[in-house]
Amino acid sequence: MKAPPRLQSLVEEGLIDTVVRQLMSGKEAMVYVVRCGDETRCAKIYKEADQRSFRQAVDYTENRKVKNTRQARAMAKGTKFGRQASEAAWQSAEVDALYRLADAGVRVPQPHNFCDGVLLMELVTDAHGDAAPRLNDVDFTPEQARRHHATLITEVIRMLCAGIVHGDLSEFNILLAEDGPVIIDLPQAVDAAGNNHASRMLLRDVANLRNFFGRFAPDLLTIDYGNEMWDLYQRGVLYPETVLTGHFRRKTGPVDVGGVLREIDDASAEEAARRMRMAQS
Numbered sequence: 001m002k003a004p005p006r007l008q009s010l011v012e013e014g015l016i017d018t019v020v021r022q023l024m025s026g027k028e029a030m031v032y033v034v035r036c037g038d039e040t041r042c043a044k045i046y047k048e049a050d051q052r053s054f055r056q057a058v059d060y061t062e063n064r065k066v067k068n069t070r071q072a073r074a075m076a077k078g079t080k081f082g083r084q085a086s087e088a089a090w091q092s093a094e095v096d097a098l099y100r101l102a103d104a105g106v107r108v109p110q111p112h113n114f115c116d117g118v119l120l121m122e123l124v125t126d127a128h129g130d131a132a133p134r135l136n137d138v139d140f141t142p143e144q145a146r147r148h149h150a151t152l153i154t155e156v157i158r159m160l161c162a163g164i165v166h167g168d169l170s171e172f173n174i175l176l177a178e179d180g181p182v183i184i185d186l187p188q189a190v191d192a193a194g195n196n197h198a199s200r201m202l203l204r205d206v207a208n209l210r211n212f213f214g215r216f217a218p219d220l221l222t223i224d225y226g227n228e229m230w231d232l233y234q235r236g237v238l239y240p241e242t243v244l245t246g247h248f249r250r251k252t253g254p255v256d257v258g259g260v261l262r263e264i265d266d267a268s269a270e271e272a273a274r275r276m277r278m279a280q281s
Helices: 005-012 069-077 080-103 142-161 198-213 218-222 225-234 257-280
Strands: 018-025 029-036 039-046 111-115 118-122 174-177 180-183
Touching: 005 018, 005 039, 005 118, 018 039, 080 111, 080 118, 142 180, 142 198, 142 218, 142 225, 198 218, 198 225
Parallel strands: none
Antiparallel strands: 018 029, 029 039, 039 118, 111 118, 174 180
16 A cells, blocks of 8 residues: 555665555554565554544653653743643553563553654564454453463563553453463553552553453452552562462551542543444444
8 A cells, every 4th residue: 555644754764665554443443454575563653642532641740751851841832842742752651561571571552663653563464464353352261361460460470560441451451462462552651659649550551450350250250450560569578470369358447539539530530432443432
């Protein structure tokens, strides 16, 4: 097919030889299958901010580092330069997270290059060599559900040990490759130690996994890995090889009514986002 305008410069620079087809159009990007020499990869083109359904909520961008104070001031003021800097930071967040997580042994696509707002990375494939499906497009036996859930909990632990929380993890951004699940879509990833909302996002990510796989294996619905994982992380005793029990005893004390209401609002927003994703899929 003819190369889209956003990919034309990569073709001219020799980073891409040919564009095979469009793979998908999501809430923040369009993805194409491309040929680079003898390899088939995918090219992720980030949408402009006003075209995305997923917004750069302050919860996600809190404590993100920028190159200099001029950029930080411009971003805070919302100037044209600041909006451009915010957009660049949003895109580079996924690139940085992918390299960091790949180095930590997390099951993510291997990044290859990032140029002109386009991320070139590994094409995740199934047993037939075709683009791997998302989890929400696959049905599982109870045994398969338990196995994939255990694999992904291990990956979330590795991510947290690497200092990263996905922030939007669900069946919609996990691919089922030939050798198991692969986590994708990380522009909203947050710093576990530097973002005040990291614990809430981690608990939501883990709950999303539990609720999805619990459809196929209801016994998973009684397991509480999220609170146990975060407690170990906070105490500095969470390691990539840590085996969780699935049980967590909550501390008793005064109820934070404001916190409970915020959790309810967050849950409502997440459900609305989930319904939007289902409508778009």
